[in-house]
Amino acid sequence: MIELKSICFSYKDITALNNINLKIEKGESVALIGPNGCGKSTLLKLLSGIIFKSEGQYLFNGTLIDEKRMQDNIFSKTFHKNIGFLFQNPQLQLFCPTVYDEVSFGPYQMGFSKDEVQKRVFDCLNLLGIWDLRDRAPYNLSGGEMKKTALAAVLSVNPQVILLDEPMNGLDPKNKKFLRELLLRLSESGKTIICATHDFDYVKGLFYRAIVFSKEHTIIEDAPFESVVNNKALLERNNII
């Protein structure tokens, strides 16, 4: 489904991704692990089509994704529909006056009838337990509530691939547990989940595969999640724990 071939990315002269080769199949759930500034967030941005590689190839369902391809209006919209992205800072992701507007933003564009949109929004808000917040302004919410709103907005368009950047950050233990359950359910239903994280305790059993980045911005390990998490030497060597 997702294939990266020797991807490099740099901001001006600063390298953020160096020779990344990666293949992720449909339905997989993958954790991206690495020290701060190793390029995890950059990789997620690249996968979501916000930024484009400096070198290499990014294939999504066999189609090359680059700036030129994304100029095609219909293609880029289908692509964005299929890949949802939860930002590390959900505040940056919310731009509507109320939580309800935020979550209905996607479904409305999909051309659903008013009832269908309402159903989707109701489902999403209930799923995340934030129905009561529907009339609040997103910027006024607490960090956890904002994260849930952003996630509801992402889920409401029903993407096939969900990218999450440190989703556990800023959540209390109960919400962390809740999010884990939810992601598990989504994963079981066939969604592809790619998640940057360093919160190993709360994601146990969620991922089958872990990809470890070094601070040289390259992948140094691609193995089953459990074996990576238990490999203390590797994690310590790379300043992850």
Added chain:
Amino acid sequence: MDWLFKEDDFTPKKDKDTFADKTVKALLSAASNIRRQDFIEKKGFLYSVNPALKLLSVFVLIFFISLSKNIFFLLSLDSLLIICTLLLKNSSGKVLYFSFAAFAFSLLMVFPSVFIYKSFSSLIIPVKVFADIVIVNILSITTRWKDITKSLKLIYVPDIFIFILDIAIIYIYVLGDLALNMIYALKIRTIGKLDKKYSLLSNIIGNVFIQSKLMSDEMYSAMELRGFTGEYKREVNFKLNIYDFIFILVIIFMISSYFFF
């Protein structure tokens, strides 16, 4: 709820949304101009000249360019400036691109006047505009901006305004990043035809404003906690080294050529 666990059958509608890409471009270019400050090394002639001296020279040169009516003086100045630009360590391509774009735009603007006055005299304006844009760009690329704002003291800009400028530059970066991410979010969440583009963009601008207000309150508290009393003093260094004297000679040469031509 079952819809979430199934795949949608969905084909988006076509829409015109270049505005998001253009905004991204504008925000990124402003941010990269600011970020570039951190990587200015004090190596190379123009990089080593005293910032206050550079700033004053920019004012003087632009003043004389504005007064000049001599196309030969201006053209030789332009060529000299192009050479200076090519000697820059980086971004020379970008500077020339912007300057030629300004030149072309200005030419387009004054060209119809040729028919009004039956004379090409106004075409001198683009030549001047080109020189000005190159000069400002060279200043902005070879000097840290905080050194430039500090040098404004020499022309009696009050400290408090310099303080405002310094904060403005930092927050163009910080708030610009915020705006950029919101535009990104809008972009990747735009999967169909947007009906209320103006409302959405205005929401983002409004969010940037609300955030800026919150940030400024926090910033003031932080400043107060660290002992800020409302005084902001910055000192201008006007010690000159050998580069500065060479630079002064060059500027004097340019200005005196204005009188000779």
Added chain:
Amino acid sequence: MHIPDNYLSPSTCAVFGAAMIPAWRRAVKKIKDEIPRKKMPMLGIGAAFSFLIMMFNLPLPGGTTGHAVGAVLVAILLGPYSACIAVTAALLVQALFFGDGGILAFGANCFNMAFIMPFSGYYIFSILKKYFKNEKGEYIASFIAGYIGLNIAAFFAAVEFGIQPALFKDAAGLPLYCPYPLSVSIPAMMIPHLLVAGVVEGLVTSLVYAYVKKVSLDTVYEGSVSYKPLYILIATMVILCPLGLLAQGTAWGEWGAEEVVSLLGYVPKGMEKGISFNSLMPDYTVSGLSETLGYIISAVAGIAIIFLIFKLVNMKSLKHEK
């Protein structure tokens, strides 16, 4: 709207720079009175905000894009005095570091976008607000304020451009700076602003205002504003006109620009000196210098008189309060 250098004569630039000094001083004083110290970071951040508004590309019919200036919006959100300082800082960053807008023309750009636009927009908004009581009316008021504010600023820019060819000509009668007379510059500037840019400005002003008000009412500026700065402008023009005559001593109309005078009435006569000043330029003589000097002195004297008037007005209003 950002006037680049070389379209206005240096003396025009000096006049507008000088005209801005009392406006800036008053703005700073007012801000200090309103919320001492606490506003300082807000002004810097407000400057960043007004810089960024201009980065937002808005879709226009036909697939192209345009951007708003935002000065009226900032004036409504932060108050006109803060807007004056914030927009000034934003314009300075643009002129000095991004090459957007001239350095000599900085005063003129500030006059249009950091003074005329926020103040006229704010006054229109606050006057209309009294007539439209409900919320919707407020949004309409902010739209009108943005629309008119931008167009007034554009009109001033057009006039600044348009007076150049009449005032500054070389020996052959060819223009030295902007070559287009008022008859060209006004329609060239005003038609696109009246039809398109003003609507964009109005929409952004009212939609952002509505959004901010909806989600966070307490952040909107709630100060009262005296109408005095409105008079600064009028006073500047009235005073500069006879002073120019004093410094000059020649008759009106010598330079064949009756239409300018009749149109504007206030064109500072001292500006005429710019002509001889520039025609003398090849052999830059002391006489050229002294004439500029005379002109600058007249401008400074004009400002001094404005200050005096303000002092008197202030004393009078103080007595009233007592």
